[in-house]
Amino acid sequence: MGHTVGEVARLTGVTVRALHHYDEIGLLAPGGRTAAGYRRYAAADLDRLQHILAYRALGFPLDQITALLDDPAADMLSHLRRQHQLLSERQDHTRRMLTAVERMMEAHQMGSALTQEERFEVWGEFNPEDHVEEAEQRWGDSDAYRQSQARAKRYSKEDWLTIKREGEATTRALAAAMAAGTPATSPAVMDLAEEHRQHISRWFYDCTHEIHRGLGQMYVDDPRFTATYEGIAPGLAVYLRDAIEANADRDE
Amino acid sequence: MGHTVGEVARLTGVTVRALHHYDEIGLLAPGGRTAAGYRRYAAADLDRLQHILAYRALGFPLDQITALLDDPAADMLSHLRRQHQLLSERQDHTRRMLTAVERMMEAHQMGSALTQEERFEVWGEFNPEDHVEEAEQRWGDSDAYRQSQARAKRYSKEDWLTIKREGEATTRALAAAMAAGTPATSPAVMDLAEEHRQHISRWFYDCTHEIHRGLGQMYVDDPRFTATYEGIAPGLAVYLRDAIEANADRDE
DNA sequence: CCTTGACCCTCACGTTACGGGAGGCCCTAT
DNA sequence: ATAGGGCCTCCCGTAACGTGAGGGTCAAGG
Structure with a gap:
């Protein structure tokens, strides 16, 4: 034994x-x-x-x-809860670092540079102590997050179809605009990009312009997404990304 | 200055x-x-x-x-790409740790215990050296990746439609299997998962079982993908992921 | 002109979380 | 009984800084 x-x-x-x-x-x-x-x-x-x-x-x-x-006051479960909390925060942090890298890549491609604060704010540490102190406060947020996750799980088949139909309507409108030769940076097309963003925010999570940019880039870079858009009209993935960029720029 | x-x-x-x-x-x-x-x-x-x-x-x-x-051969962009890659992997790892904690919490509540392997497999390290060693390999891949990106750009509209149709055929077969009550771990369904993997490998990039697992998990976790699969049949996203897991396990 | 406080410099030793032997006992199998 | 693992206890090494000690530098103010 x-x-x-x-x-x-x-x-x-x-x-x-x-x-x-x-x-x-x-x-x-x-x-x-x-x-x-x-x-x-x-x-x-x-x-x-x-x-x-x-x-x-x-x-x-x-x-x-x-x-x-x-600590005799802490049992198994409280440790597990704390670990869960901290891991969630780490997820957030990693995601922020990811979007920071994505922004750098965009900036690089466009030949522009970011401000110093933008460039360095995310890399400023995983201080576990900070987390420990903030932990209690944040329980509220994390609850809300889990609720939104739970809600997504309760969507019915009809809900999903509605979501999909809504998304496809926007996509078709985009394809039409592109076919008509409307530039991706025109206000009307930016509105469609905004619609796209709202759609995500309404059904899934708060999609900031920041996040939206990331998605746009992914539509171009990730073949699994690209296939979806290019199958509808060649060049649509890039067109959508450009529209998203323009829309985000408009918002500043 | x-x-x-x-x-x-x-x-x-x-x-x-x-x-x-x-x-x-x-x-x-x-x-x-x-x-x-x-x-x-x-x-x-x-x-x-x-x-x-x-x-x-x-x-x-x-x-x-x-x-x-x-390294003079590496420029800004290649570093950013590598960082992006590594951060994505870290996301995966954190997620696995999170689900491990969640499983522990469930097990705790139900008074049951997990097997030793289950309890310890995820905490086995973020070895950056592994990444470094894999890096070279993947850079070879990454060259291939860039090629595949370039190639992907040359796909015609017909190509994209073919790709999409092929993918949809597999998806429909999966939905049918699920509707028939076939377990996701049955050989026939694993074969469909394998078909899914081959499809990606053929058209886009060499999709290892490892990567495939990542995709499967993403279909469940990322609402943008989930919407696609749940819109076809409720539970399909999870079903596909399970089939992918089983198929990868089969391969060892 | 001179002081004062904030900032900079170079040693140099301390700390954390182990890695990697050295030298030597223990235990099972042939 | 001897060989092979596996185990033990020192003990020194390393990485990435923290933390002073002792001493120049510089802009503002008396």
Whole structure:
């Protein structure tokens, strides 16, 4: 009964040396030792290790993890909740970094540069401490987010068809405008791009112009999307992207 | 002209000490010095710093960042593309961690426990080195990717329609299988998933099972895709994802 | 002209989270 | 009984800075 260091290492992907280290600093002391002095890890130790790995993956220093896990007021569930919270924030942060990169790519292609603040604001840190302090406050937001996710799950087949029909109407209008030779930067076409954006905001999530730009670029870069638009009319993907850009620029 | 260390520090959120350190190890040497020996950072230095921060945020060790940025074969755009790629992967990973936490919470509420593998597989690392090693491989791919992009641009309207029709045939077959109550993990449905994968590989890019899994998850998570599949049949997005997973598992 | 406070410089040692041996016991299998 | 893993405890090394110590620099104000 109980696992050796090597077994735990293989099971969890942590090195033996790391487990020794955790033992040394009192973060994870194995339940017992054999007569020969071999470490024996019990089930409870694995539970603890799991939470250690989660917090570690989130960037917490080991001494803080020790403090968190040794807090008698916190149980399994509260740790899981906190981890969930922090992971969600990390998602957000990564997404912001992604859109920042996308904007850089656009700026690069258009030969323009961004302002210094724009260029650096996102790279300013994953401070886990900040998160810990802000965590309580943000529970509200995250609740709202989950609700919106839950709502999406409850859309009926009719809802989905409505959503799709609405989207297709806009797309057809766009294709018509393009066929008529209307430039993508004309007000009427920008309005169609705006309609497209509103459509997403209404049904799914708050689609800022920022996000919208990202989508537009993706329609051009990602063949799975491109196929959808190019199948309707050649050049439509690029046309839509340009319209989205123009519309976002108009809004500033 | 040019900024002092303090200014750069405030602008970017990096500490002065860190900038000194980057100078010491040759990662970021300021463009010049004043007569008094003060560091002066020029615009080009800020460009470089931006990429440094991006790679650092992704967990790269500084010496590797040095190597990456000093590679004369890599320009702005290639760095941005790589960063985008890595950030996307990080998104995937975070999402997997999130669902793992969610599963833990469910298991906790139902009083059941998960198997060891289930509990630990996701926490097994963000190894940036893996990425670095894969990078070369993928760059080969990425060359292929760019080629495929270029090729995609030359598809005619008929090509696009063919592509779309092919894709829709698979989708319809899937919907039929689901309607018939065939489990997503049955061989026949896995074959359809495989067909789906081949379709992407044939027309766009080499779609590994790994990438395919990513797509499958996206069909469920990203409302823009979900709308497409749910509009055809409710539950189809999840069904497709499960089939993809099963097919990838089968392949090992 | 001189001081004062904010900013800059260069050592240089401290810290975190391990990696990587060295030297040596333990245990199972042939 | 001997060979092969696996385990143990030191112990030194490394990466990416933090944190002073000791000392010039510069613009504003008395």
